[in-house]
Amino acid sequence: MKRLIIIICVLFLFQSSIINRQLSISFAHEGHDHNGLPHDIHHNHPKKCVFITGNYMTQSVAMAIKAIWKDYPHLKNQINFELISETDINSGFDQKNIADSDLIIFDVHGIRISTDTQSVFDSEILKEVIDKGGTVLDSGETAGLDTQYTAMGLIYDKEVRLYLEYRSSENMDNMVLLSLKKYLNFSDVNAKPPQKGLEMAYYHDHEGSKDALFQTFNEYKDWYQRAGYFKDDAEWIAVLTFSSFLEQGQNEVEDELVRSLEEKGFNAFVAFGYPETKVVEQLLIDSNGNARISGALSFLFRFSDFKASQTLEKLNVPVINL
Numbered sequence: 495m496k497r498l499i500i501i502i503c504v505l506f507l508f509q510s511s512i513i514n515r516q517l518s519i520s521f522a523h524e525g526h527d528h529n530g531l532p533h534d535i536h537h538n539h540p541k542k543c544v545f546i547t548g549n550y551m552t553q554s555v556a557m558a559i560k561a562i563w564k565d566y567p568h569l570k571n572q573i574n575f576e577l578i579s580e581t582d583i584n585s586g587f588d589q590k591n592i593a594d595s596d597l598i599i600f601d602v603h604g605i606r607i608s609t610d611t612q613s614v615f616d617s618e619i620l621k622e623v624i625d626k627g628g629t630v631l632d633s634g635e636t637a638g639l640d641t642q643y644t645a646m647g648l649i650y651d652k653e654v655r656l657y658l659e660y661r662s663s664e665n666m667d668n669m670v671l672l673s674l675k676k677y678l679n680f681s682d683v684n685a686k687p688p689q690k691g692l693e694m695a696y697y698h699d700h701e702g703s704k705d706a707l708f709q710t711f712n713e714y715k716d717w718y719q720r721a722g723y724f725k726d727d728a729e730w731i732a733v734l735t736f737s738s739f740l741e742q743g744q745n746e747v748e749d750e751l752v753r754s755l756e757e758k759g760f761n762a763f764v765a766f767g768y769p770e771t772k773v774v775e776q777l778l779i780d781s782n783g784n785a786r787i788s789g790a791l792s793f794l795f796r797f798s799d800f801k802a803s804q805t806l807e808k809l810n811v812p813v814i815n816l
Contacts, residue, residue, distance in 0.1 A: 541573040541678050543597045543670075546615065548604015552579045553744060558666045566683055573678070580604055589615065593622050596629070597677050599670070600648065603634030607643060617646050629677045633658055633669075651676070660691035661738055693737060694767025696777065698723070699749040711777070711786055714763060723756060730761045732778060734792035737766045751791055770794040771805040778809055785811050792816060 545555045559575045578587060583605065592598065598620070600607070606614040620630050624647040632648040633655065644650060654676075657669035665688055672685035692707055696714040700706040700721055708714040718724045733752055739745045748764045755762040767773040773794060778786055789812045795802060806813060 540571065541596045542576070542594060543573055543599070543674065543678065544576045544578060544592050544595045545599050545601075546578045546583075546592070546605055547580070547599075547601035549580045550738070551601055551604060552577060554661065554663065554666045557663055558670050561663075561667045562670060569680070569683075572680070573674070583615065589619050593619055594626070595623050596627075597673065598623060598628065598630045599633055599673060600630055601634045602632050602636045602639070602643060602648075607639075607646070607648075620648070621646060631673060631677070656688045660689055662689055662691060665689050691737070694773060694776065695765075697740060697745075697748075697764040697766055698752065699745070699764075711780070718761065718763070723761070725759065725761055728759055728761045729788040730763075730786060731755050732787045732790040733762065733764045734770070734773060734790055734794045735764060735766050736768060736793065739793075740764075740766055748793075768794070771801045774805045774809055783808070785809050787811055789813070 545551075547555060555577050559577070563570060576592075578592070583589070600620070607620065608615060608617045624630060630648045631654060632643055632650050636643065640650070651673075654669055654673055657665040657672070664686070668685040668688070671683045674680045675683050675685060692709065696708040696711065698706040698714070698718070698721075706717065706721075708717060715724070733748050733755075735745065735748050739748065745764070752762045752764060765773055765777040767777070770792075778790070780786055787809075790809075791814050793816050795813075795815045
């Protein structure tokens with residue numbers, strides 16, 4: 495009976511919440527300013543830096559561009575940024591428009607490049623950019639295509655890629671700055687070293703602060719009590735998500751779900767990380783093999799492996815896949 499009540503409450507919460515996660519911000523070049531990003535058409539031969547990325551990174555790239563304009567306003571007359579998303583490519587974007595690029599930062603995880611076995615983005619256009627003296631930086635991870643992409647002329651820069659291991663907004667800003675410094679010779683920009691973050695942890699949005707991250711449940715519970723959120727005899731509900739959403743500041747939905755759960759009388763937290771089986775086993779199950787929670791709302795189970803069902807059996811609580 496107790497579990498049935500929990501299931502009903504969680505289902506009611508999910509059905510009564512309107513969740514609208516923005517997946518794409520398109521800034522594809524069409525010969526004019528893009529959503530307020532500066533574009534000085536009067537400057538002679540400004541450099542052209544193009545981001546080609548999956549939809550999941552568009553907001554982070556747009557924020558990085560705006561941050562760079564703010565910190566280095568003189569660059570407005572020296573460089574034009576363009577952002578081309580997966581949606582743009584699928585909507586008929588003319589890929590030849592990037593042939594005159596000086597620097598392309600290509601998200602090989604989100605956008606596949608044409609090879610003998612796949613065809614999405616035309617590799618011949620990238621080769622043309624390189625032949626003209628431009629640089630194509632490979633960002634993201636590939637499924638066994640590193641050698642083929644390198645043979646095309648894409649550059650794997652280990653120093654640049656370190657920033658992508660923890661995709662915070664600050665790391666994204668500095669990744670772009672370092673790329674401009676190294677490959678477009680903007681010597682007056684400075685990139686801070688990469689930040690390291692937690693790959694897996696408990697999280698709570700406390701009064702707008704993003705610093706409430708905890709590696710152990712006991713640390714989180716102690717803080718939760720001191721912060722005044724804890725309710726005696728209340729069930730614990732978890733919201734599961736990817737660390738990248740928090741790193742890139744795209745966690746408004748998770749924060750709202752936790753607030754709604756707390757308003758309905760539950761104790762709650764966000765648990766983030768990857769893969770999902772590791773998150774469940776290390777964050778949601780205690781050392782005695784018992785579940786720390788009575789239910790979960792999850793964004794995680796999208797690319798599950800075969801161990802996921804076994805792990806959920808160990809957890810043995812209701813889980814709603816959002």
